[in-house]
Each structure stands twice: as structure tokens, then as C-alpha cells.
Amino acid sequence: MFRKLRNRIIIITMTITTVVLVLSGVLIMVFSTSVRPEPRPVMGAEMQELGMSESGVQELYSPNRATYDDQDLKEFIRKDRKEGGERLLVTLLCVGAVIEVATFLIVFFASQKIVEPVKDSYDKQKMFIANASHELKTPLAVIQANMEALEVDKESEKWKANIENEISHANKLVLNLLQLAKMDAGNIEKGVVEDVDLKAEIEKHIEMFKPKFAGDISLKVSSENKMVALSKQDFLQVLDILLDNATKYGDKKISISLEKNGFAVTNDGATISKEDQEKVFDRFYQTDKSKDGSGLGLAIAKSLCERNGWKIVCESNRRTTKFAIAFSSH
DSSP, rough: OOOHHHHHHHHHHHHHHHHHHHHHHHHHHHHHOOOOOOOOOTTTHHHHHHHHHHHHHHHOOOTOOOOOOHHHHHHHHHHHHHHHHHHHHHHHHHHHHHHHHHHHHHHHHHHHHHHHHHHHHHOOOOHHHHHHHHHHHHHHHHHHHHHHHHHOOOOHHHHHHHHHHHHHHHHHHHHHHHHHHHHHTSOOOOEEEEEHHHHHHHHHHHHHHHHGGGEEEOOOOEOOOOOEEHHHHHHHHHHHHHHHHHHHOOOEEEEEETTEEEEEEEEESSOOHHHTTTTTTHEEEEEHHTSSSSSSSSHHHHHHHHHHHHHHEEEEOOSEEEEEEEEEOO
């Protein structure tokens, strides 16, 4: 991430420098060629080059002569201006190249120094999240285990259920934070690519999510080839996140469309505004604060898609919301 940031700084700076140098060079060339110099005395080697005698030159520059329309003199002036323009162009190119190289070296090392403090702060933040998540995971698991073993009467059952629900929610949040921290640090290896029967896997997960959704969940297959080479574990995790999101915000219908190069999960009910569609993959961002959740599911889904080279997009209108995944071509 920080390498991309540094490269972006270098590219932007070099682009601006190049544009400025090119425009400056063009203006200098245009200005220099538009100036018409006054004729000057032709001396020495220049007279020999033109094949002119000294008396001929004196005649050309005689005060009694109103114009200097001699063909040889015009040719000399044209040739002199051409050579001067060529020398100016070469000089501008050399100076521009030196400036470009110097600017690149300065920006390259300066950008690294600029990015380092930000990177250090980000690394410390990731380490804190990973350590805090790891430390919280164990006591939460112990509390949950003890709550399950606790015997309570009927009046206390609802309080126990509330506590278990909150513990489960906190445990899920901690695990999501730990996974994001590991993914940011690059400590999670990319899943093994294998041939996956997408249709069969989606059907299994539909059956798993049906008890959570009062409406209808359907699958539409538009491709004959159901086997796709990809990371199965990452695909299933993204599918679970999108189905969980759809059951949470859907009303009466959830549809999954499967194609050769991707799939999409669409639900009716709650929709997402145009402004929220740009932020829906941000961490901790929730369009509906009244719903249970941490706002990390879609952020994890996007991270999983990015590391596999997949593309995930959100589309929402007045009636439905769709999350579409496009697999990379192998």
C-alpha cells in the first residue's frame, strides 16, 4: 500500500515537472523564432563561406541602401537562425534531461522519507489491533463456554440469552479485527487455487442461510460451465459475507445469479444511497445503525477480492441492492 503511495507521489511530481519543462521549452522556442534579428556585418570566415568580397559586403551595408534583400544575405540569415535554433533545442533537451533526472532522484528519496512516518504509525496501529484482538479472544471464549455450562432458571434464561448474544457478537468482532490485521500485515497466505463447483457450493450455503431468512432465497445459473479455478476458502468466505448481509437487510427475496466469470447476490428491501455506495466497503461503516453488525464484513470481502484479483461492486436502486463479484481470468 505504501509502495503504491510512494509511486503515486513520484509519478505525479514527475508528470508536473515534465509538463512544466515541455511548456517552457515550447515557449522559449516560439519566442526565439518569432524575433527577427537585425542584419549584422559579415566578417572573416563568414564572407568566405558566402563567397562575398569585402567591397560587396560594404555595399550591402551601405547607408544609402534602404533594404537588405540580397539573396545571399537572406540565405545566410536563414542558415544562421536555423543553426541557432538547433543549438537552442539541443541545449533545452540536455537541461531538461538533467532536471528530470535530478527531480526523480530527489523525489524518490524524499517520498520515502515522507512515507516512513505514516508507515510506522500504520504498522503500530495494525500491531495494536492484532495484539488487542488476540488478547480479547481467549477471555471471550472462556466466558462463552462458562455461560453455556451455567444452569439457570426460566426467569434468568432471557438474561443468559442476551449475554450469550452479546458475547457472540463481540467474539465475531474480535475475529474480524484479527483477520483484517493479519491481511494488512500480509500474514495470511492466499488460498490454494483449485477447481470449485460453484453451483454445488452456493446451493449448500443457501440451505445454511434459509433458517435465518423468512423470505425466499433462489439461485439462477446462466452458465453451463460450473467449475471455476479459484481459491475455494476465499470464495466461500465472500459468499457467506454477502449472504449474511442480504439476510440482514433483505425483505422477502434474495436471488443469487451465477455466471462463468462471477456471481451476484441481490436482495430487496433496504437500499443504499449513491453516497453510501462509495463508502459501503469502508471499515466500520454501516448504512443502517439499527442493524446488528460491526461494519467489517464487506471490508473483509473487498480485501479478499483484491488479493485474489477479483472485482466487487455495489449497485442499488429504489427496489434492490446487488453485490457483484467478477473473477479474474486465468
